[in-house]
Amino acid sequence: MKNRYAIILAAGKGSRMKSSLYKVLHPVAGKPMVEHVFEQIEPLNTTDIVTVVGYGAEKVQEQLGERSKYALQTEQLGTGHAVLATADLLKDKEGTTLVICGDTPLLTKETLTKLVNHHEQLNAKATILSAVAEDATGYGRIIRNDENLVEKIVEQKDASESELAIKEFNTGTYCFDNQFLFNALTKVGNDNAQGEYYLPDVISILKQQGEVVTAYTMGSEEESMGVNDRVALAKANQLMKKRINEQHMRQGVSFIDPDNTYIESDVVIGADTVIEPGVMIKGNTIIGNNCVIRSHSTIIDSVIGNHVEIKSSTIQQSNIGDYSDVGPYAHLRPHTDLKEHVHIGNFVEIKNASIDNGSKVGHLTYVGDATLGKDINIGCGTVFANYDGKNKHHITVGNHVFIGSGTILVAPLTVEDNSMTAAGSTITKDISKNDLGIARSRQENLKNYAKKLPYNK
Numbered sequence: 313m314k315n316r317y318a319i320i321l322a323a324g325k326g327s328r329m330k331s332s333l334y335k336v337l338h339p340v341a342g343k344p345m346v347e348h349v350f351e352q353i354e355p356l357n358t359t360d361i362v363t364v365v366g367y368g369a370e371k372v373q374e375q376l377g378e379r380s381k382y383a384l385q386t387e388q389l390g391t392g393h394a395v396l397a398t399a400d401l402l403k404d405k406e407g408t409t410l411v412i413c414g415d416t417p418l419l420t421k422e423t424l425t426k427l428v429n430h431h432e433q434l435n436a437k438a439t440i441l442s443a444v445a446e447d448a449t450g451y452g453r454i455i456r457n458d459e460n461l462v463e464k465i466v467e468q469k470d471a472s473e474s475e476l477a478i479k480e481f482n483t484g485t486y487c488f489d490n491q492f493l494f495n496a497l498t499k500v501g502n503d504n505a506q507g508e509y510y511l512p513d514v515i516s517i518l519k520q521q522g523e524v525v526t527a528y529t530m531g532s533e534e535e536s537m538g539v540n541d542r543v544a545l546a547k548a549n550q551l552m553k554k555r556i557n558e559q560h561m562r563q564g565v566s567f568i569d570p571d572n573t574y575i576e577s578d579v580v581i582g583a584d585t586v587i588e589p590g591v592m593i594k595g596n597t598i599i600g601n602n603c604v605i606r607s608h609s610t611i612i613d614s615v616i617g618n619h620v621e622i623k624s625s626t627i628q629q630s631n632i633g634d635y636s637d638v639g640p641y642a643h644l645r646p647h648t649d650l651k652e653h654v655h656i657g658n659f660v661e662i663k664n665a666s667i668d669n670g671s672k673v674g675h676l677t678y679v680g681d682a683t684l685g686k687d688i689n690i691g692c693g694t695v696f697a698n699y700d701g702k703n704k705h706h707i708t709v710g711n712h713v714f715i716g717s718g719t720i721l722v723a724p725l726t727v728e729d730n731s732m733t734a735a736g737s738t739i740t741k742d743i744s745k746n747d748l749g750i751a752r753s754r755q756e757n758l759k760n761y762a763k764k765l766p767y768n769k
């Protein structure tokens with residue numbers, strides 16, 4: 313195997329996106345496009361990956377970090393000019409160089425591997441990854457000679473009527489013999505409709521030098537799509553969604569309506585879990601086996617155990633243990649840690665709190681900054697008053713505690729094991745083991761008073 317290098321072109325402004333966010337950082341299935349590209353190149357065992365940055369350079373470098381080297385293209389004068397920006401790092405190397413655009417997020421490592429193998433087996437100096445589409449509008453077209461050999465690439469804006477009818481197009485990914493690439497680049501001019509230095513011109517230059525130039529035509533037109541505007545971005549998201557959901561289905565996850573279920577790329581889901589329509593699962597979420605994620609739930613960066621049921625709830629940076637259930641309409645905010653067999657019911661908000669096995673928070677409750685023990689029952693309408701306007705304070709509730717409905721627990725506070733509060737109490741003092749905390753005024757009934765009211769007929 314030859315030494316392998318890769319260049320990711322990511323310096324263009326992306327003006328067609330009409331965005332303040334730099335094009336290659338627009339997410340597809342929750343992950344920046346350039347990250348998708350990078351991840352598919354990594355398995356090719358390259359010695360170096362060089363990313364060409366320009367617009368928003370720091371942001372791209374933040375994204376890829378030290379996994380890539382960087383070349384700065386200060387002025388965006390075209391894709392050929394962009395590759396030349398890597399000359400200091402690469403031009404003297406011997407081997408195969410893969411050039412890929414940062415805006416083709418759907419290309420897979422399998423396709424890239426086939427491209428590189430094809431190139432190396434034919435001992436070509438350049439190999440274009442091409443694809444065929446009924447309508448190749450926007451792409452550079454592959455021009456072949458009478459013997460069906462690749463001659464050159466013509467850009468949309470420079471193409472004649474007959475060239476525009478060609479269905480085989482340039483995906484923007486290529487393999488080159490590294491030294492031939494840099495040599496040919498010095499000969500690329502900018503006499504074209506866009507006044508740019510086109511990388512595709514290297515193809516005709518090498519061809520005219522009598523070198524072997526080929527195209528590897530991939531089967532899937534969709535996989536090759538380049539994202540230049542928001543319409544294409546939406547399409548790419550749709551295609552990626554389909555790919556991700558199908559992968560999960562093959563691993564044993566059931567989807568009621570995969571077209572309407574949105575799962576980001578890095579999510580892990582166990583077998584026999586069922587996902588209902590309208591669910592979004594994002595970030596680094598891991599879901600176990602035999603769970604049911606019911607409609608209209610959003611789960612972000614969370615770890616869900618096995619046999620968990622989530623109903624129409626929002627869950628962020630939280631852990632949920634086995635056999636627990638949440639919702640409908642619950643909101644688990646960051647650092648909620650539910651152990652096993654925990655029940656969280658409707659209209660419950662929890663933040664920065666752990667709740668141990670078997671405890672229940674059934675309805676209309678806020679729990680914040682708290683540690684709750686095992687087998688607790690929190691009555692309806694309980695509020696953990698954790699904030700005094702300046703600082704947040706902690707509340708600890710022991711095992712087997714019964715909190716009566718409508719209790720306000722004012723932090724800081726400790727409610728010991730096996731104790732209880734009376735419904736409607738505002739608890740400001742610690743409660744010892746086995747005690748009842750009651751803090752409400754005694755009721756008085758005024759005889760026949762209600763008769764005075766006008767609507768008492």
Ligand code: UD1
Nearest residue numbers: 321322323324388389390391394414451452482483484538
């Ligand atoms: C390019 C190809 C076209 C191909 C299509 C596939 C050229 C001239 N055309 O067109 O044949 O069909 O991709 O999607 O190459 N970039 C830079 N610096 C620049 C210009 C661009 O780094 O000065 C980067 C962009 O960030 C982008 C990539 O190169 O990631 C491609 O540029 P783009 O403007 O999207 O080219 P296309 O018009 O799509």
Ligand code: MG
Nearest residue numbers: 415538539540
């Ligand atoms: Mg493009």
